[in-house]
Amino acid sequence: MKNIAFYSCLILLPIVQVLRAQDISGSNLLLLLLLSVLFIYFAVQAAKEIIHRKVSISNVSIYTLLLLSTITLFAKYFGRTFWDYPSFLIIPSFIIFFIYFIRKKDEPVKLKAVTSVYMLFMVPLFLLIYGGALGDHVPSWWYQRYQVGESSAVELPYSFEYAEAENLSVQGFELRKQEKYEEAILVYKHALQIEPKNPRLYFDLSTCYAYTNQLGKAVSMLNTAIKLDSAFAPFYNNRGLLHYQLYQNKLAIRDYKAAIALDSTEGTYYANLALAQNDQGLISEACVSVQKATVLGTDVDNYDQLKKIINNCHQQKL
Incomplete structure (x- = not known):
């Protein structure tokens, strides 16, 4: 039975990743569960090596690397930044180990x-961090947590005090259009040195961080933007999106409601709120939100998750 459970976890891992790309409900929780089970398994095996076999350095080292690799997969695929620096060493170390180990x-x-x-x-993460252009040959959904579908342009009501900062902002925008997010980050940071209190730059930086899977930093940028201007609804909506991608549904709901309080005419805010409420188990509230989104002109037919919520709402009424 133990072997069946172990191999089932391994088989499900890549399948669940594909389901996550399709935004299938429950797939994120399942991936977290699988990684947790494997982490516990490796920890137990390492302890057994130490207790019962008088310390097999080779096996203990293997299980330790697998433990660290499991933490790396969790951190990278769930957008956590606490493990960024160890990942720079663990990812290439694992790949080198694999090439050696698989031949034995x-x-x-x-x-x-x-x-x-x-x-x-590990390979998509390696290409993302070290591969440069090679990373273009790996589908972004395999390693990218920030999946927002079609995004609408946000008109930012902020001007620039200095022409140099404005030129850098334009340059950063062009780099973003070319999906050169890391280069754009450097440009926006330079602009911030000139105008450190311009909310537009923090908003744009947040977008770049999000698309490079640095969701924690993206949230931090929006936190600063909101401190500078707490009355601009899109800041809250975008921070809600980030919280939602980080499975922090309560925080996402709070942000979407704050955006709605500032602008109750934007259907997208209600649609986003419905998704977070549904994932939080607030089905009735989600039904109300998705109905408001529809009334305000949001085309819910373009979003599978919203259509599922609507179907559930209809079933509740029957």
């Missing part, structure tokens, strides 16, 4: 299986 014929099948599956997850 006397290693347990279990370890070869799990390292092979983990390799599927």
Whole structure:
């Protein structure tokens, strides 16, 4: 039974990642559960090596690397920034280890299986961090947590005090259009040195951080933008999107409601609120929100999750 459970986890890992790309409800929670189970398994195996086998350095090292790799997968695929620096070492170390380990014929099948599956997850991260243009050959949904579908342009009511800062902002915008987000970040940071109190620059920086999977930093940029201007609804909506992507539904709901309080005519805010409420189990509230979004002209037919909420609402009425 233990072997069946172990191999089931390995088989489900890549399947769940594909489901996440399709934004299937529950897929994020399932991925978290699978990684948690594997983490516990590796920890137990490492403890057994130490307790019962008088410390097999080789096996303990393998299980320790798998433990660290599991934390890396969690941090990177769930947009957590606390593990950024260790990841720079763990990701290439794992790949080097895999190339060496997979060639050995006397290693347990279990370890070869799990390292092979983990390799599927490590390669996109390696290309993202180290691969430059090579990363373009990996579909972004495999490693990118920030999936917002079609985004609408936000008119930012902020001017520039200095021409140099404005020129840098334009340059950053062009880099963003080319999806050169890391380069755009550097440009926006330079502009911030000139105008450190311009909310527009923090908003644009947040967008770049989001698309480079640095969701914590993206939230931080919007926190600053809101401190500078607490009356601009799109700041709250975008921060809500980030909280939602980080599975912080209560914070997302709070932000969407704040955006609605500032601008109750924008249907997108209600649609986003409905998604967070639905994931939080607030089905009745989600029904009300999605209905308001529809009344305000949001085309819910373009969003599978919203259509599911509507179907659930209809079933509740029957």
